[in-house]
Amino acid sequence: MNEVRALLIAAAQSKPAGAGQDAANALIALVAIFVATKLLGEIAQRFRQPTVLGELIAGVLLGGSVLGVVDPTDPVIATLAQLGVVVLLFEIGLETELAALIRVGRTATTVAVAGVALPLTLGYFAASALGLAQIPALVCGAALCATSVGISARVLSDLGWLDSNEGRVILGAAVIDDIIGLIILAVVAAVVAGAPLSIGSISRIAGVAVAFVALAVILGSLIAPPVFRVVERIRAAGALGLFGIAFAFLMAWLAQYFGSAMIVGAFAAGLVLFKLPQRQEIERSTTMVGHFLVPIFFASVGAAVNLRAVADPQALMVGAALVACGIVGKLLAGFAAWWFRGNKLLVGVGMVPRGEVGLIFAQMGLAAGAVSAGEYGALMLMVLVTTFVTPPGLVWVSRRSPGHRSTVRDLPGQGGVDDLVAGTRRE
Amino acid sequence: MNEVRALLIAAAQSKPAGAGQDAANALIALVAIFVATKLLGEIAQRFRQPTVLGELIAGVLLGGSVLGVVDPTDPVIATLAQLGVVVLLFEIGLETELAALIRVGRTATTVAVAGVALPLTLGYFAASALGLAQIPALVCGAALCATSVGISARVLSDLGWLDSNEGRVILGAAVIDDIIGLIILAVVAAVVAGAPLSIGSISRIAGVAVAFVALAVILGSLIAPPVFRVVERIRAAGALGLFGIAFAFLMAWLAQYFGSAMIVGAFAAGLVLFKLPQRQEIERSTTMVGHFLVPIFFASVGAAVNLRAVADPQALMVGAALVACGIVGKLLAGFAAWWFRGNKLLVGVGMVPRGEVGLIFAQMGLAAGAVSAGEYGALMLMVLVTTFVTPPGLVWVSRRSPGHRSTVRDLPGQGGVDDLVAGTRRE
Numbered sequence: 001m002n003e004v005r006a007l008l009i010a011a012a013q014s015k016p017a018g019a020g021q022d023a024a025n026a027l028i029a030l031v032a033i034f035v036a037t038k039l040l041g042e043i044a045q046r047f048r049q050p051t052v053l054g055e056l057i058a059g060v061l062l063g064g065s066v067l068g069v070v071d072p073t074d075p076v077i078a079t080l081a082q083l084g085v086v087v088l089l090f091e092i093g094l095e096t097e098l099a100a101l102i103r104v105g106r107t108a109t110t111v112a113v114a115g116v117a118l119p120l121t122l123g124y125f126a127a128s129a130l131g132l133a134q135i136p137a138l139v140c141g142a143a144l145c146a147t148s149v150g151i152s153a154r155v156l157s158d159l160g161w162l163d164s165n166e167g168r169v170i171l172g173a174a175v176i177d178d179i180i181g182l183i184i185l186a187v188v189a190a191v192v193a194g195a196p197l198s199i200g201s202i203s204r205i206a207g208v209a210v211a212f213v214a215l216a217v218i219l220g221s222l223i224a225p226p227v228f229r230v231v232e233r234i235r236a237a238g239a240l241g242l243f244g245i246a247f248a249f250l251m252a253w254l255a256q257y258f259g260s261a262m263i264v265g266a267f268a269a270g271l272v273l274f275k276l277p278q279r280q281e282i283e284r285s286t287t288m289v290g291h292f293l294v295p296i297f298f299a300s301v302g303a304a305v306n307l308r309a310v311a312d313p314q315a316l317m318v319g320a321a322l323v324a325c326g327i328v329g330k331l332l333a334g335f336a337a338w339w340f341r342g343n344k345l346l347v348g349v350g351m352v353p354r355g356e357v358g359l360i361f362a363q364m365g366l367a368a369g370a371v372s373a374g375e376y377g378a379l380m381l382m383v384l385v386t387t388f389v390t391p392p393g394l395v396w397v398s399r400r401s402p403g404h405r406s407t408v409r410d411l412p413g414q415g416g417v418d419d420l421v422a423g424t425r426r427e
Numbered sequence: 428m429n430e431v432r433a434l435l436i437a438a439a440q441s442k443p444a445g446a447g448q449d450a451a452n453a454l455i456a457l458v459a460i461f462v463a464t465k466l467l468g469e470i471a472q473r474f475r476q477p478t479v480l481g482e483l484i485a486g487v488l489l490g491g492s493v494l495g496v497v498d499p500t501d502p503v504i505a506t507l508a509q510l511g512v513v514v515l516l517f518e519i520g521l522e523t524e525l526a527a528l529i530r531v532g533r534t535a536t537t538v539a540v541a542g543v544a545l546p547l548t549l550g551y552f553a554a555s556a557l558g559l560a561q562i563p564a565l566v567c568g569a570a571l572c573a574t575s576v577g578i579s580a581r582v583l584s585d586l587g588w589l590d591s592n593e594g595r596v597i598l599g600a601a602v603i604d605d606i607i608g609l610i611i612l613a614v615v616a617a618v619v620a621g622a623p624l625s626i627g628s629i630s631r632i633a634g635v636a637v638a639f640v641a642l643a644v645i646l647g648s649l650i651a652p653p654v655f656r657v658v659e660r661i662r663a664a665g666a667l668g669l670f671g672i673a674f675a676f677l678m679a680w681l682a683q684y685f686g687s688a689m690i691v692g693a694f695a696a697g698l699v700l701f702k703l704p705q706r707q708e709i710e711r712s713t714t715m716v717g718h719f720l721v722p723i724f725f726a727s728v729g730a731a732v733n734l735r736a737v738a739d740p741q742a743l744m745v746g747a748a749l750v751a752c753g754i755v756g757k758l759l760a761g762f763a764a765w766w767f768r769g770n771k772l773l774v775g776v777g778m779v780p781r782g783e784v785g786l787i788f789a790q791m792g793l794a795a796g797a798v799s800a801g802e803y804g805a806l807m808l809m810v811l812v813t814t815f816v817t818p819p820g821l822v823w824v825s826r827r828s829p830g831h832r833s834t835v836r837d838l839p840g841q842g843g844v845d846d847l848v849a850g851t852r853r854e
Contacts, residue, residue: 022502022505022506022509023505023506023509023510023513023689024680024683024684024689026506026509026510027510027513027676027677027679027680027683027689028676028677028680030510030673030676031673031676031677031680034669034670034672034673034676035670035673038661038666038669038670039661042661042666075449075502075503076502076503076506078449078450079449079450079453079503082449082450082453083450083453083454083457086450086454234465234466234469238714238715238718239465239469241715241718242461242465242718242719242722243461243462243465245461245719246457246458246461246462249454249455249457249458249461250454250455250458252454253451253454253455253458256450256451256454257451262450262451262454284715285715285718287665288665288668288711288712288715288716289715289716289719291665291668291669291712292669292672292716292719295669
């Protein structure tokens, strides 16, 4: 029996349509992810916490630290997780009115710039004060910069804040943060590799990233309407929804190709399709695919957390300092746009989570030998705490806010978080 | 700029949430698959051919023989393709009434056994007559056995035959074929590896495969209703649909684990959930995820075809002989159940495609050194022709049939091919 099964597995592994063991591993990991995220998400809701918190905890439990069922470095799971965050940002873009985003543009930019400068400075000096060398301290400061828009956006949507000025400021600032974060990532990578830094090369990266979003939105708005008018005439089932997702994937790929981030491209794709008459059907299909892919992303973010690396005392001290710098820096950033009349504390809290973006910096530093295992543990702790503290923090601030709305949740089969968007677009 | 981009790519590749370049490659391959399959599917429809024929041709064009955009051996694409065929068989199972399948059980079993024995015998002797050694001839004969249920089921559904006695016989026979095919695969693999063959080991593999389907359906029917009553109480969006897919994935994994095929488990999962009161919502979610995953499967089957390996004259001759044996053998099998009152020719034609199942045998033979590159090319040609000839063949037989129904197509957002199923379950 066992020899035969070994032969079968060998046969399956050698087959051209690949699969066999790969697919079997993916199947069981996905089953674990779907069941665990939904169950823990439900438990989180019963405790009046956002479902995403439960999904992240599900990921930690499934990851290498506890059960070891989900390996976020597995190429298949990692890619599905990336497709998940791309679909998530596309969904968010599909519900974001560009004009409203531009109205909060000055506020969002101020919050974003302050939210990069303050944590970077605070983190660098705190790490130096605790005895870290210049380059590890720089990596630590840099890891404090970027905002994980996925987690905040999901919590804001769960709480009914996505279509508010605060929601738009956080979203806009987080997207700008991602662009700045990519520039800093490139700069830090160059410093770590010992390359000379030139103002010229930094400006070029920055220019490309900003130009990408602007060009994508302008060109996309010209090209998408006629393309989707043609697509609408394709009679095959699901064609419209599939072309919407294909458009998001294409924009995400272009963003990555031009040196920006995939999620920036996906968000821009959503912004572009917001005005299409076919938006509702595109959104309905995207929501279903999102239900399938997005939990994989959140579970992967959770599974990437290594609880053991966090347990070292020195790591705990540096980590605690970084957590403090990260939270204080982002909270202050929320107040940087002093003229903004909304809930500044909510904006600050919404900027706190680092999630997968912080993990990219930490992992890059470790891979390049720029940070030690202990410093890596400290960065992990910072990412872990800032990510997990945000959902309950947002709930708490939201409940104290006079503009607080009752919790609105997605209805299955409907246009997802779209139900929250006010105005004439209500289905 | 280029150094910076290289650094960014290196950084992305080293990150724990994997992705970066992997995900970017997957994104652009998926964009190509979605756009090409839908466009060529539409063109096929305009020529009154089933859309799946266009999707297969899209795969050939995207594969290594022509454009080289889609690599079906890439682990991510291969796994997504496998998830696609799992979801496809789950959808088919969700629309298959077990009682109706059992009513045609004797006919389906007869067709399946004849459809294995005739092509195997014909293929083995034809290959031997053309000068092939014993083991390559055995591999060739074995590759002629299995039926690619995915392609026939999709075409039958496109043509409105899925809910007919002919459709059920083809489906049932194809599933039995898959079980027999797995046994033969294990046996041939053992012969190729030089292992001694015992009647005992063969019977054990056969017993496991048959017992799996029976046990899965019996146990599943007992466990699924209470589980889904609990799942229904989870308030998170899309939970029910996601649990349906998780159930299908779990059954597919179990089938693979116990030495059967993933698609057999997925089909059994659909059969089990057919009777649930929550079937409609599960089916709606599955259809949307299927629109996303199934084209990846069909494009991969097409992309695995290497047109260059087919061009050798000796390969062409052996290939032509295998095509003839494969088609004649399966057509005759359609008439083996002489008591069956339906369209026997339609059943025979429906059994013709080998698709990915034939490719597994060919690839296994090549990897084990049991067949030469030329013989591999011949097997490729057989797989190619039998797969591509089936959709127009079914259309032709279907039009000549007195029981022919008009073409019914899926409606976007509806329960997929479910629209074809008659009776009280119409939404």
